[in-house]
Amino acid sequence: MIRIRxxxxxxxxxxxxxxxxxxxxxxxxxRGEVFGIIGPSGAGKSTLLxxxxxxxxxTQGSITIDGTEVTGLKGRDLRIIRRQMGMIFQHFNLLxxxxxxxxxxxxxxxxxxxxxxxxxxxxxxxxxxxxEDKAKAYPSELSGGQKQRVGIARALATNPKIxxxxxxxxxxxxxxxxxxxxxxxxxxxxxxxxxxxxxxxxEAVKQACHSVAVIERGKVVEQGxxxxxxxxxxxxTTRGFLExxxxxxxxxxxxxxxxxxxxVQSRAKEVIKDVC
Amino acid sequence: MFVDALWQTVYMVGLSVVISxxxxxxxxxxxxxxxxxxxxxxxxxxxxxxxxxNTTRSIPFVIxxxxxxxxxxxxxxxxxxxxxAIVPLSVAAIPFVARVVETSVxxxxxxxxxxxxxxxxxxxxxxxxxLVPEALPAIIAGITxxxxxxxxxxxxxxxxxxxxxxxxxxxxxxxxxDMRVLAIIVVILIVFVQGTQLIGDYIAKKVTH
Numbered sequence: 211m212i213r214i215r216x217x218x219x220x221x222x223x224x225x226x227x228x229x230x231x232x233x234x235x236x237x238x239x240x241r242g243e244v245f246g247i248i249g250p251s252g253a254g255k256s257t258l259l260x261x262x263x264x265x266x267x268x269t270q271g272s273i274t275i276d277g278t279e280v281t282g283l284k285g286r287d288l289r290i291i292r293r294q295m296g297m298i299f300q301h302f303n304l305l306x307x308x309x310x311x312x313x314x315x316x317x318x319x320x321x322x323x324x325x326x327x328x329x330x331x332x333x334x335x336x337x338x339x340x341x342e343d344k345a346k347a348y349p350s351e352l353s354g355g356q357k358q359r360v361g362i363a364r365a366l367a368t369n370p371k372i373x374x375x376x377x378x379x380x381x382x383x384x385x386x387x388x389x390x391x392x393x394x395x396x397x398x399x400x401x402x403x404x405x406x407x408x409x410x411x412x413e414a415v416k417q418a419c420h421s422v423a424v425i426e427r428g429k430v431v432e433q434g435x436x437x438x439x440x441x442x443x444x445x446x447t448t449r450g451f452l453e454x455x456x457x458x459x460x461x462x463x464x465x466x467x468x469x470x471x472x473x474v475q476s477r478a479k480e481v482i483k484d485v486c
Numbered sequence: 487m488f489v490d491a492l493w494q495t496v497y498m499v500g501l502s503v504v505i506s507x508x509x510x511x512x513x514x515x516x517x518x519x520x521x522x523x524x525x526x527x528x529x530x531x532x533x534x535x536x537x538x539x540n541t542t543r544s545i546p547f548v549i550x551x552x553x554x555x556x557x558x559x560x561x562x563x564x565x566x567x568x569x570x571a572i573v574p575l576s577v578a579a580i581p582f583v584a585r586v587v588e589t590s591v592x593x594x595x596x597x598x599x600x601x602x603x604x605x606x607x608x609x610x611x612x613x614x615x616x617l618v619p620e621a622l623p624a625i626i627a628g629i630t631x632x633x634x635x636x637x638x639x640x641x642x643x644x645x646x647x648x649x650x651x652x653x654x655x656x657x658x659x660x661x662x663x664d665m666r667v668l669a670i671i672v673v674i675l676i677v678f679v680q681g682t683q684l685i686g687d688y689i690a691k692k693v694t695h
Contacts, residue, residue: 290608303601306695307619317605320615348695368605407523 211374212239213264217271221256229256229263235271237419244398244405246414246436246453248412252427255408259374264288264404275372293321293468296365300377302357304349310336310360311345317367333362336420338392342420355386355408362393366403373397375407379414387411412451416440426446487654492674494568495650498643499636502575506636508630509576510583513539515613517588521683525599525609540580547578551646571648575639579632586628590621623694634679641675643684651675 219232231254239245247255260266262273265282273280296317306312314335318328336342338350339359349357358378365373365437375394379387395418396465398405407419415422415436423433426447443449513535519525520532541616545553551574556566558573593661594617602616618625641652 265600265604289606289608292604293603297601297604298602299597301597303595303597305598305616305620307622307693316602316615320602320605320607322610350695364605374604 211241211243211276212237212406213272213274214218214258214262215272217273219254219261219266220269224407232261232268235425235430236429237423237433238403239406242398242402243421244395244407244419246415246422247406247408248410248415248422249423249425249447251410253425255378255425255443258425259376259406259408262295262374263292280383291341293317293368293369295372295374296368296370297374297376298358298361298365299377300359300380302349302354304357305365306349309346309348310341312354313349313360314363317364327427329384331367332363335348335366338366338397339363352449353386354382355390357385357394358382358390360422362390362397366397371404373403373405375405375409376410378407379411380409384413387414394418409447412440416421422453435482461481487577487653488670488674491558491649491651491654491671492678493677494629495652495678497573497638498568498571498640498650499633501572502579502632502636502640503629505576505585506579506632509580510632511587512589513584515591517584518591518617519613520607525603525612531562539584542577542581543585547574548642548645550574550578551643566647568649571640571643571646571650575636575643578639579636582635583629583632586631587621587625590619590624590628592686593624594620623693625688626686626690626693630683630690633682633686634646637675637682651678 214235217232218230219236223229223413229310233460235258237245241418247258249255257266261268262275262280268281269282275291278291279462280288283291305316308316311332314332315328318331323331333342336345339362341356341359343412344352344356344360349360352360356373361378362373373394379385379390382390391414394405394407397403398408407414409415419436421434422436423430424439424445424447431445431447432443432478439448440452443452516541517532517535520528520535522529526534542550554555554574554577557577558570560601560628561573562570564570599612599616602612607615612647640650641655644650644652644656646655647653651674655668658664659671
């Protein structure tokens, strides 16, 4: 479904300095799969996701979606391809000037769908995400979880083949995270939607993803089926992540963001020793 | 006497607000979208427009008013009277509105613009359906500010026979030392400015969600 070959992204700053965000990335996301991209902050995982719908233009390499090369697309052709992909965001990015109903209707509006069809579709989606009673509410009147539900409904409005999730559950509490992941999983199962999910939460990957790629400093260090990779981690990065989650499980707390984990990790080892 | 002058001021300021909004809003939007990283990046155009806007804003209103008399005459056929005053008032207010709109539109969350791009929105759709509605409360607050400034400017326009409250204040109050007339005009102006601000605040609140 999505094939990424030798992808490279270099950012050039104002003074001409070069930052390599992605280097020689090769990935294959199968149809109907929930694919996780996990890695520490600044590893390039969001950049990678954003290359798929060309919010970020890769410097080199190829991305094909259903056999169509997307890296060279511009203007109208790009907009058509983008309408076949939904995207949800960490901070939801809803239009504050629009109600839930009109936010969900937005992608239909821009692709010129009739009012009658829009109404039917939006009502369907409101029911799907369980927000029928919030149709007239503005984003400022919704909770984080509800906002992300609106985001999901909006992303699904045009019946996309692919859903891109950029840290979609990172701003939510653990319970809401589980419910949003549950919703994504059921959508994946029911509609066969392919989902690509960027996250730093191992929990999220464990709960929802069939396959996962671990990315560090712009390179994919490991990829495979989630159960296999997590039961036999082949690299330090992956092991580091898994240790994190064990801390969370053992201490019963919510687990922390990678990057500020050194202290947590050493404490974790002690805790685990105690328990064992 | 007062009623006529008030209506002249309302007419001058009202029409100037409308004209400067019609020109200033698109100009402000162009300043945002053509800037570095904008949705229709065009640095050359951006710099030229920014230069024109800054230059116009640098000229004190009294000077501008006299300087563009030939232009005013060309547009309205006359250089004196309330209608003629609308020309310099609008010319002064257009760059002001443009800057205010530019600032408001820049405040729109870049994530929301990105979301619209990800959905396949065209640049025009982003302007009409995202930038303007999302920035609307701030744009309205800015236009209210412009209107209040224009009330002040319109008094200066009175100095070249623009009519309105300013003209009355200068002729009766200042030149004939009639403090009573002057006081009444000041009171009318205070009420007028307060009213304008209240209406603006009310509309801005209506469109804020």
